[in-house]
Amino acid sequence: MGSILENFGQRTRQEDPVVHFYETFLAAYNAALRKSRGVYYTPEPVVSFIVRSVDAILKDRLDLPLGLADNAKDPVTQKPKVQILDPATGTGTFLYEVVKQIYRNLEEIGMANQWDSYVRDNLLNRLFGFELLMAPYAIAHLKLGLELQELGYKFKDKQRLGIYLTNTLDEAMKKSEILFGQFVAQEANEASMVKRDTPVMVVLGNPPYSGHSANKSKWIESLVQDYYYVDGLPLGERNSKWLQDDYVKFIRFGQWRVSETGYGVLAFVTNHGYLDNPTFRGMRQNLMQTFTDIYILDLHGNSKKKEVSPDGSPDQNVFDIQQAVSIGIFIKAPGKHTPAKVHHAELWGDSASKYESLNLLDINQ
Template sequence: MADLDKSKIQAVAQYIDEVSKQFSTGKATEHSYRPALAKLLGYLLPKFTITNEPSRIQCGAPDYIIAKGKGATSIPVAFVEAKDIGDRDLDGNRQHKEQFNRYKNSLDHILFTDYLDFHLYENSEFINSIRIAEIRGNKIAVLDANIPMFLEMVAHLAESMPQKITSSTKLAQMMAAKARLLAEVIEKTLETDSEKTGELAGQWKSFQKVLIHDLTERQFADIYAQTICYGMFAARLHDDTPDTFSREEAAALIPKTNPFLRKVFQNVAAFDVDTSIAWIVDDLAETFRVTDMLKVMKNFGKATGQADPMIHFYEDFLRYYDPKQKKACGVYYTPEPVVHFIVNAVDEILKSSFNLSDGLADTSKVTVRQTSNLYTDNRTKDHKKYETREYHKVQILDPATGTGTFLAEVVRKIYSGMENQKGAWQNYVEEHLLPRLNGFEFMMAPYAVAHLKLDMVLAQTGYRAKQDKRLRIFLTNSLEECDHDTGTLFAQWLAQEASEANLVKRDTPVMVMIGNPPYSVSSSNKSAWIQELSETYKKNLNERNIQPLSDDYIKFIRLGHYYVEKNGEGILAYISNNSFIDGIIHRQMRKALMETFDEIYILDLHGNYRKQETALDGGKDENVFDIMQGVSINIFVKKKQGVILY
């Protein structure tokens, strides 16, 4: 036996001797043995960094990180979770089931140990177990025959690498598992910060102030985890040198067309990452490093048969991450035929009802007189200062843009009409398309996906950005009034995003409102602004229960109603819950819509499970979504004259 092997065997014997001394006192806990195991692993793996930080462990991380290399460039390759000596649940079948399953599913290589018995799992599968010592009375005795097998297990860990990922399903599962673990660590970090003075707590408060006022710790943890996952996903899609991929490199690779995601990712996951989560962010980066993105995206499109794999990839991710959240947030992709129909209908109406021969591709402009400042003259009443500004006439807004499906279809529609003018396309996008496409989304992951989708769709048309001009998709709550003073926030990148979204809310003359707003009768959108607007639909109703009029879909219709009315003309084109068509309590809503809009087109798609309707041929009445509530396509047109009801 080589002298090196002898020294390693001796190191294990010394480790057991130290553990035995602690155990024999009768006062030792699982924490008492940690330094001894860290010392042993450090000796057996001299080219690796062994990390054991109590502050990190309190936040739900495994007890030890085994990272290849030294310093900032080290890469996590394995993890160790330790329990007290004599703990017989090292396979996680009883009291540790939830925790162990979480680690098995999210970490490629992990050892579970009671300091004497070591159980190795790789990619969720049990590999082997080795017991190197046993309890004899009040002492620990080494099992010499098992030491060589233990050394082989540790040597195997030193050679561990993440599994190569070529499947979109596998990537979605791995991203979701790591995001769940990351969210739990973040939530526990916030809980342990009782004074709420840490970096994470400051960011949570910033999100509450600017974006979601009733945001809980768990909801923030979800946003944060999904931000990191999709920020890294976006970066990896743009990486030409995957062998060197890291969280630091990811921060530089996120497209500059999304400055907010770029800044927020740099803040939360790269240069100023909170120490409690750095280990899992690095582990996630390693997963992306070994992912063949070309195969993942190529195979995914073939597997689904869908033209838009990005949406379905996000749906897969959310299904694995939290299927309940998917349902609660109304995250259901709009079927492509529906999106295609609505976009084509808007294009046709712009041509026929507004005499815009180019429809959605129109480049005409309008001059708008706006309030630029409000000041007070001490001698007189308040005065408004006005300025004029030029905008493109056909400004388009999807107020619940989700993954950007409708805006992407608008791009495709316009491009299809300009295929014979490809030489003009580059300048057209810069000067006449990007300034007109607006989207609002308040969930972080779909917001990131929407940016990715628009980037990809534009690239497919041959467009190449000449400058780092952002896409006009903003992280904001559409149902809240623009905040005239975002203030000085802990996170300035969030304030900047809010400010730019406010410019659209306050100043942009939106002519086309388009999309698939969420449906939720138990709406959590209760800002005074949208509730006051919604009173228009509740006026003089003498009904016992008008709660359904507070459904999110009705608030979004009222929002579109407001924008078009404010603009003086325009189109509201949604697919939505269809209960407003004939509901008794919706009569004021119908009246208000008829008073404002000149043309009303409604295509009732039915599909209400509770009504038990049947198709015209007597067959099953199926919904275009996997929901119980019926839906309809609604197109409301406001011109300058007359009322025509269809």
């Protein structure tokens, strides 16, 4: 145990020993699986920035004064407005932080002593996650279950978290055609109900990056086809393969889900290639036509391009990867017209200074 925890958290700013162990284990046990599925775990300052920013948007711009903790219902559907989905949950890092933020919000208004009834009546029915791989799926259940329990919640018989073993990028079907047992079929069916019928308002997370996508679903590929046009005309690119990267497909999924709901927030940390590469100009236009405000925080750190800070000092990635990343927060306000107003900022420097900034800032600063 001493060797496992030696220098723990210093490199990736990952303070969770369960995730730290899993990431180390997967890299050693099946590096090919990790690469093919784009499995890289998110530094906690990045998670914290995104979750706090979404919370601020809900409070300040979408008229939900309790933010992620708000349990207001849509007057038409009578379902909770703030339904939250991480479509690439992994070990549950984002949902873990969401739960912490909700608890903080309740503490601020003196409701933390009602945690047990709040979780039962106002949280379990609006917190969802999808995960493709069995090991992180199991860890997410364990981690979030322990968190809720430590904060004072006691699970009752047959209650479960809304984290499902499923492929986000497959089309939601009413009946699963999977024949590998009742458990997997039930997971797929319940995930389909969330994907198809639940008016999710917040989509957030760290989707996988994989240029050679293993996700070949016709459903998601048909949605991504919208990115192949500008002003109604084909892109005309000889090589548009980067539009098939997994992270592009997850952005398109999140865009679709928020559009189906009619309003909401999409907040991802992804590869930053879509920000300025000409191949993505159709994607950029399509996103601007869907959302009312777009906030981009480019975190840079591209070792492939040997990026350096404007002052000539080293520039490092916030992840342990070569590909530069950015945080994109896309807001669709009800009744507002597009195209979106785009807000852009950058962070340069070593990873430690970027972590410090992300811990101190949110979307309003």
